[in-house]
Amino acid sequence: MNLTYPGSDTLTPNPLHPPGSQPLERGEPLVKADALAYLLWEVKDLATQRVFLTDFGMLAVSDTDADLLMRGYGPEPYIYVASKGKKDRFLGGGFTLSSREDLETLAHATGQAIQTLMRPGGGEMVQLQDPNGLVVEVCAGIESVPPLPTRRDPLPVNTPQDKVRVNQGQRPELVPAPVLGLGHLVTAANNMREVCEWYMTHLGLIPTDVLCSPDGAPMIAFMRLDRGDKPADHHSFVVGKGGGKGYLHSAYEVVDVDAIGQGQQFLKAKGYNHVWGIGRHILGSQLFDYWHDPAGHEFEHYADGDVFTAEHPTQYHPMDPGNIYAWGQDMPKSMLAPSPSQLLSILRGLFDGSVTLQWLKGIMQITKRAPRPWL
Numbered sequence: 001m002n003l004t005y006p007g008s009d010t011l012t013p014n015p016l017h018p019p020g021s022q023p024l025e026r027g028e029p030l031v032k033a034d035a036l037a038y039l040l041w042e043v044k045d046l047a048t049q050r051v052f053l054t055d056f057g058m059l060a061v062s063d064t065d066a067d068l069l070m071r072g073y074g075p076e077p078y079i080y081v082a083s084k085g086k087k088d089r090f091l092g093g094g095f096t097l098s099s100r101e102d103l104e105t106l107a108h109a110t111g112q113a114i115q116t117l118m119r120p121g122g123g124e125m126v127q128l129q130d131p132n133g134l135v136v137e138v139c140a141g142i143e144s145v146p147p148l149p150t151r152r153d154p155l156p157v158n159t160p161q162d163k164v165r166v167n168q169g170q171r172p173e174l175v176p177a178p179v180l181g182l183g184h185l186v187t188a189a190n191n192m193r194e195v196c197e198w199y200m201t202h203l204g205l206i207p208t209d210v211l212c213s214p215d216g217a218p219m220i221a222f223m224r225l226d227r228g229d230k231p232a233d234h235h236s237f238v239v240g241k242g243g244g245k246g247y248l249h250s251a252y253e254v255v256d257v258d259a260i261g262q263g264q265q266f267l268k269a270k271g272y273n274h275v276w277g278i279g280r281h282i283l284g285s286q287l288f289d290y291w292h293d294p295a296g297h298e299f300e301h302y303a304d305g306d307v308f309t310a311e312h313p314t315q316y317h318p319m320d321p322g323n324i325y326a327w328g329q330d331m332p333k334s335m336l337a338p339s340p341s342q343l344l345s346i347l348r349g350l351f352d353g354s355v356t357l358q359w360l361k362g363i364m365q366i367t368k369r370a371p372r373p374w375l
Helices: 046-056 100-110 192-203 257-269 340-352 357-367
Strands: 035-043 059-063 067-071 080-084 089-096 124-129 135-140 181-188 206-212 218-224 237-240 246-253 273-281 287-292 298-303 315-318 325-328
Touching: 035 135, 035 181, 046 059, 046 067, 046 080, 046 257, 100 124, 100 135, 135 192, 192 206, 192 218, 192 237, 257 273, 257 287, 257 298, 340 357
Parallel strands: 035 080, 089 135, 181 237, 206 315, 246 298
Antiparallel strands: 035 089, 059 067, 067 080, 124 135, 181 246, 206 218, 218 237, 273 287, 273 325, 287 298
């Protein structure tokens, strides 16, 4: 798939090491995850976080002095799990398998015991750690709950040829955008190839699109679930090199652009820190809107994303600020500017060999390009 966007004609990939010359090879996986189910957190102020997540469009399932569980309006009993901690810290996430037999296969292959989940919906899990120490709870048997009533169809749209809304205005209510479910998790890792291989092996993830540095090496991998002939989101898990270590952002699906817009207005009225949006991505095609929670972690509302079956081949592209979005507000510099912790991670990478001076030079070359030629 050839990406065409303003400024793409000025890209000159390295002819000796073009994108895809260092592919992410996927072997036979131990099991194939069916969904990204929830994220795990340690939170200093659970009460404040509950208010933000409620304003963001989630609903409390369990709220005590020691823990906080939040759900969306979909059938998952929870999508956000937090325990009281001394600081705000991302711990990891949970994926589900389609059968207990798969869970037994994973337990046997990894030498880990099957544990009972003590949360709403029950179920069992095998707890693993990825190469960077993030907790990965691989689960089976979590019982669904009845979805909650909310709008699930896009608002009717009048087009020049089809006027379906007659004698009726379009008046979305100013309320939180109802979150229908957890969509994806974006993480950072200097050892991104090792991390990608771990998730491909242990959970069967498939690279959908991979952005590459000037030397042809993978830099950001958008990975989807292997659900066979059943479509899966363009990405449920993303790994990016050079962005520090661990959590970058998580995304939550809403019904349409009007839900994103009403959510944006509601969150602005509440005084939260808006990061970027509304716009549309190129890879994945999602309509997006990014926010910071009270601790500064990034949360995204999205709608209208691409889906693919397992047979769709991996695509490789040059890393470029211009292929991050198709339209929308100008991308803020903070989206590419490294934070102090990210700079420290890059410095550590230079010492441990996971980052090279050649790679760093290439990244500096990339970030100098404007996301649009006129900016």
